[in-house]
Amino acid sequence: MxxxxxxxxxxxxxxxxxxxxxxxxxxxxxxxxxxxxxxxxxxxxxxxxxxxxxxxxxxxxxxxxxxxxxxxxxxxxxxxxxxxxxxxxxxxxxxxxxxxxxxxxxxxxxxxxxxxxxxxxxxxxxxxxxxxxxxxxxxxxxxxxxxxxxxxxxxxxxxxxxxxxxxxxxxxxxxxxxxxxxxxxxPRQTITGPWTRRAFALIGLIYLQILLGALVAGNDAGLVYNDWPMMNGALVPKDYAGDGLWATLAHSQGAVQLHHRLAGYLLVVFGLAMGIGAWRSRYLNDDSRIIALAVAATIGLQAVLGIATLMLGVPIWLGVLHQVFAALVLALAVAFAWRVRRP
Structure with missing residues (x-):
């Protein structure tokens, strides 16, 4: 033994x-x-x-x-x-x-x-x-x-x-x-249930947002539409559509920035709701509740950093800090998913 x-x-x-x-x-x-x-x-x-x-x-x-x-x-x-x-x-x-x-x-x-x-x-x-x-x-x-x-x-x-x-x-x-x-x-046993599914859904959403952010970076899309919450005064940028579906999804500056914004809004809502729900849940232990609140807090701070990075024209130090917080958000979400699967 x-x-x-x-x-x-x-x-x-x-x-x-x-x-x-x-x-x-x-x-x-x-x-x-x-x-x-x-x-x-x-x-x-x-x-x-x-x-x-x-x-x-x-x-x-x-x-x-x-x-x-x-x-x-x-x-x-x-x-x-x-x-x-x-x-x-x-x-x-x-x-x-x-x-x-x-x-x-x-x-x-x-x-x-x-x-x-x-x-x-x-x-x-x-x-x-x-x-x-x-x-x-x-x-x-x-x-x-x-x-x-x-x-x-x-x-x-x-x-x-x-x-x-x-x-x-x-x-x-x-x-x-x-x-x-x-x-x-x-673990003595692995727990599967609503909180496990929510935790993995959160990881998936965070990962999607990271990929969308990479497309923003690759297209230098953070250097355009530097107002918020509008995009040059419009909800949808005028140059949203590219020459075909793939050109729009991967190469249109307006499209990739809009997609990154929309996924960010969804992530903030989902993350905050999950943090509050976890804190109130009687099915989670104290460790899971604390990690869930940390995830929600870092997601909120990351959103603020993203807006500031955009509106200031992507200064190098702020762009790097925004990327660091993306890693922190993912790390905490992984830790939360790992913890809720254990007794």
Missing amino acids: TSFLRSDRSAPVAIWLLIVAAMVLAMVVVGGATRLTDSGLSITEWKPVTGAIPPMSDQDWSEEFARYREIPQYQQLNQGMTLAAFKSIYWWEWGHRFLGRLVGVVFAVPFVWFLVRQQLPRRLVWRCGGLFVLGGLQGAVGWWMVASGLSERVSVAPERLAVHLGLAFALLGGLIWTSLDAWAGS
């Missing part, structure tokens, strides 16, 4: 996974800053191993800058950029990629260590392996996203940005859930 219990829960594994989750959050922050500074296309090659070493000489910098000058972003937007200016955007993108490599190492090495020492809960082995694969896929998707802006576009494709950001948040949620499982061990 002792051996089974030792294999079913592990505080070191839980702490390791939370550290990796914190690093994924840091990647989201650096990635957001990279996007807001238009730095994401400064490195035009994908070298998973040798790319960890930045330019070390004047010749290296000249070669990197020459490659950047060949892409549309430089030719159409940044003609005449100095080498010093190029270095400032290069370091953002290099830092983002380096942090991604570091996350991979910090996950892989302890993963192997815990496996060899048989300290990883048995029921979490395959899940952790899946998280590792998801992390590797995220790197490939990141390059797939960057590649979309190297030949015909001056920025990455918004839908590819949404996939890239969506995978990052999926990884973050998976790490948090798994760390909680590692810390608490296997």
Whole structure:
């Protein structure tokens, strides 16, 4: 029995996974800053191993800058950029990629260590392996996203940005859930009922809002219609419709911003109603009630940050803070869903 219990829960594994989750959050922050500074296309090659070493000489910098000058972003937007200016955007993108490599190492090495020492809960082995694969896929998707802006576009494709950001948040949620499982061990029973369904519906709505926000970011749609609650005095922007359904859903600045607003309103209403309902519910324990209130509060604050970000024209610091709070909202929602499924 002792051996089974030792294999079913592990505080070191839980702490390791939370550290990796914190690093994924840091990647989201650096990635957001990279996007807001238009730095994401400064490195035009994908070298998973040798790319960890930045330019070390004047010749290296000249070669990197020459490659950047060949892409549309430089030719159409940044003609005449100095080498010093190029270095400032290069370091953002290099830092983002380096942090991604570091996350991979910090996950892989302890993963192997815990496996060899048989300290990883048995029921979490395959899940952790899946998280590792998801992390590797995220790197490939990141390059797939960057590649979309190297030949015909001056920025990455918004839908590819949404996939890239969506995978990052999926990884973050998976790490948090798994760390909680590692810390608490296997539950005596799993509760299914109305609160479980509501909790997962909330996660789904939050995740949808994150993807819609990525489309706003990918289209620079936060730089237009900077009034609120109207959009240049109208409920529906004049340029809502694009050239076809997909062009409207993924590439129309007016449409993606309106969709992000509408989903935000729905999320605020749903989150606040759930927080109040959870606080009054006699079927939830105190932990669940407190987490539900925290979710509702952060959703409300996130909405305020979103409005401020829009009306101030998306300053970098506020845009990054808005993204951080999106991660916080998702993390708390995951924690709430995890808790309501346990006695």
